Amino acid sequence: MPEPTPDEGFDLDTVPPDPPVHHAEQALLGALLLDPHRLKTIALTPEHFASPAHAAVLAAMTDLTPPAPAVHTKEPAWIMAVHTRARERAPGLLPAYLHTLVSLCPVPEHAPAYARMIRADHARRTLHAQAEHLVQAATDPTPDPAATVLARADALAVFLDELAGRFPPHPGSLPRTPLPPPPERDGGDEAAYEERVLLACAVARPKALSRMRWLHADDFAIPLYGRLFRCVAQLAHRGDAVDPVTVLWEAQHHGLVPALPSREVLDLVATPDGAAEHWGERVLLRSLLHQARTAGLRIRTYAEDPANTPYQLVTGSRRTLADLSAVRARWHHATRPATAARPTLKSAAARAGPRPPRTKPATTARPTR
Structure with a gap:
C-alpha cells in the first residue's frame, strides 16, 4: 500500500478488517488481566x-x-507489571492498550472458549506452514528429493494425528x-x-x-507417452509379440494414430539405451514429486479457508495425503534392493545408459481435443 500524503490521510475502507481470532485474543488477554489465576487453565x-x-503480553x-x-x-x-515485562518484546506497546x-x-468466565478459538486458528496456520514445506520440498532440487518429500509428508501426517486428538469430530467433517x-x-x-528412452527399452x-x-501410465509427464506405454505393457502382459510394428498396431487400436504419426511411433521405440527399470524409476520419481506438490497445494488451500474447522482440515488433508501414499507405496516397491530376478549391470552408468542430449529433442505432436 503506498504511503499517504499529509493532506489525504489513510483510507479506512482499504484497511482489511481484523479476523475473528484477533478479537478472541483480545478477549482472552482481557480476562487474564482481570483474573490472572486463569492462566493455569488455558494451556x-x-x-x-x-x-x-x-x-508478548x-x-x-x-x-x-x-x-x-x-x-x-x-x-x-x-497490569503495570505485565506492561513493563511485555515492552521488552514489544517496545511500542502502550499502557492504555492493556486497559483496552x-x-x-x-x-471473563468464557476464557476457556476464547482459548479454544485461538488454539484452532493456530492449528490452521501451522497446517498451512506444513503444506508450504511440502510444496517447497517437491519443487526445490535436493540430493535426495524423494527422501526429502516423504519426510515432509510424514511430518505433516504426524501433525494431523495430533490435531485429530485435540479436536473432537463433528458432523459435516469434509471441507x-x-x-x-x-x-x-x-x-x-x-x-x-x-x-522416450523408457519406451524404447520396454519394446526391446x-x-x-x-x-x-x-x-503406471498416469506417471508419465507427457500423457501421450503414457498411453503408448500402456500399449506396450498390454502387449507384454498378454504374451503377444512386442516389436515396433506390433506396438504401432496396438497404438492404432488405442486411438493414438494419427494423433501420433506412424513414423514417429516407430522412431520412438527404435533406440533403446540402458535398462527399462532405471528409466522407469526416473519417471516414477517425477510422478511422486508431482503428487507431493499437488497434495501440498490442496492442503494449503484448505488451510487458507477460515470456514474450515480443525477437524475438517484433518479429514480433508488425510484424504489428500492418501493419493500421495499410493504413489509412495509404488516408489518403495520400485526402489527396494535388487533381487536375483532383476538383471544386474556392471555399473550404474551402464544401467542408466547415456546422458540426455543437450540439444532440444524433436517435438512430438500431441493429440488435439
Whole structure:
C-alpha cells in the first residue's frame, strides 16, 4: 500500500478488517488481566497467538507471578507489571492498550472458549506452514528429493494425528473448499527424453515390464507417452509379440494414430539405451514429486479457508495425503534392493545408459481435443 500524503490521510475502507481470532485474543488477554489465576487453565503459549503484541503480553504473564487476590482487587499492580515485562518484546506497546484489552473482554468466565478459538486458528496456520514445506520440498532440487518429500509428508501426517486428538469430530467433517486444478506436469526436455528412452527399452526388452508393475501410465509427464506405454505393457502382459510394428498396431487400436504419426511411433521405440527399470524409476520419481506438490497445494488451500474447522482440515488433508501414499507405496516397491530376478549391470552408468542430449529433442505432436 503506498504511503499517504499529509493532506489525504489513510483510507479506512482499504484497511482489511481484523479476523475473528484477533478479537478472541483480545478477549482472552482481557480476562487474564482481570483474573490472572486463569492462566493455569488455558494451556496456551505465546506461539499460539497470531498477533506479536498479544504474544508478548501472554509471554509477560507467564514470566510473572500473579499477585494475591487481595492485592489484585485493590491496585493495578498486575497490569503495570505485565506492561513493563511485555515492552521488552514489544517496545511500542502502550499502557492504555492493556486497559483496552480489559474493556474488550465480554465475559471473563468464557476464557476457556476464547482459548479454544485461538488454539484452532493456530492449528490452521501451522497446517498451512506444513503444506508450504511440502510444496517447497517437491519443487526445490535436493540430493535426495524423494527422501526429502516423504519426510515432509510424514511430518505433516504426524501433525494431523495430533490435531485429530485435540479436536473432537463433528458432523459435516469434509471441507467444502473449492480445490485448485492440479499443477502442470514437468514435461520439459529431460522428462521427454527419459520417457522416450523408457519406451524404447520396454519394446526391446518387454520381459522387464513384468517386474515393473509399479509404473503406471498416469506417471508419465507427457500423457501421450503414457498411453503408448500402456500399449506396450498390454502387449507384454498378454504374451503377444512386442516389436515396433506390433506396438504401432496396438497404438492404432488405442486411438493414438494419427494423433501420433506412424513414423514417429516407430522412431520412438527404435533406440533403446540402458535398462527399462532405471528409466522407469526416473519417471516414477517425477510422478511422486508431482503428487507431493499437488497434495501440498490442496492442503494449503484448505488451510487458507477460515470456514474450515480443525477437524475438517484433518479429514480433508488425510484424504489428500492418501493419493500421495499410493504413489509412495509404488516408489518403495520400485526402489527396494535388487533381487536375483532383476538383471544386474556392471555399473550404474551402464544401467542408466547415456546422458540426455543437450540439444532440444524433436517435438512430438500431441493429440488435439
